[in-house]
Amino acid sequence: MSRPIAVVTGASSGIGRATARRLAAEGFEVVCAARRTERVEALAAEIDGRAVTCDVTRAEDVAALAAAAGGEVKLLVANAGGAIGTETVADAALDEWRTMYETNVLGVAATIQALLPALIAGRGTIITVGSVAGLVAYEGGAGYCGVKAAARMLMMSLRLELVEEPVRVCEIDPGLVASDEFSLVRFRGDADKAAAVYAGVRAPLTQEDIADCIAFAATCPEHVNIDQLVVRPRAQAAAHKLVREDA
Structure with a gap:
């Protein structure tokens, strides 16, 4: 019996990689998509999936991904994205904001557009990996908060537009996740600043925690739609309320 097809973007690291592994364990054939060819090829070999650069x-690239996924897709996890910088609005590098918008919003929309016929044919599920940054603003976060808020509006509109189709539209919004690359990219490779994000926080979320949430939303009975799932570590009551043991 053939396995249902799941497409995961941004699968070369972090939440995307953990999600690909978790979905493979659930019985999906995972199409692992990311820019870094060697990484997704190694991951696909590990989980008996397929790799697409x-x-x-x-x-x-998005058109090639849709072609590789085939005519019926059971699940799309639109995870590719990320943050760059923590400058204030006054000091922000707007080219970096454009880069974030291209990836977190337009890239998500393009992937959904390309795969939507196959998702309808497969009675599938669309899951985006958002962020609590899309729910509330914070100093130095206007760029990233803005793109994640835009992605949230995209999903809310999409859910209304597809309500008569056999496709579920879900959004997972994590709080603080100890990812292997997210903060390092955000701080442009400054390992000390990246490590400081998690310093003193008892048990931040792991990448596998979010993968578990995605698998839960994807494997609920077909009539159950997880519109939005906000998940934080217990040490984080809100974006501005985070307990650090050394504080």
Whole structure:
């Protein structure tokens, strides 16, 4: 019996990689998509999936991903994205904001557009990995908060537009996750600043925690739609309320 097809973007690291592994354990054939070819090829070999080199900001890459996924897709996890910088609005590098918007919003929309016919045919589920940053603003977060808020509006509109189709539209919004690359990219490779994000926090979320949430939403009975799932570590009551043991 053939396995249902799941497509995971941003699968070369972090939440995307953990999600690909978790979905494979659930019985999906996972199409692992990311820009870094060697990484997704190694992951696909590990989980008996398929690798596709894909930059979600390139139309030709997204079209190739849809072609590789085939005519019926059971699950799309639109995870590719990320944050760059923590500057204030006054000091922000707007080119970096454009990069974030291209990936977190337009890249998500392009991937959904390309795969939607296959998702409808497969009675599938669309899951985006958002952020609590899309729910509330914080100093130095206008760029990232803005793109994640835009992605949230995209999903809310999509849910209304697809209500008559056999497709579920779900959003997972994590709080503080101890990811292997997210903060390092955000601080442009400054390992000390990246480590400081998690310093003193008892048990931040792991990448596997979010993968578990995605698997839960994807494997609920077909009539159950997880519109939005906000998940934080217990030490984080809100974006501005985080307990650090050394504080």
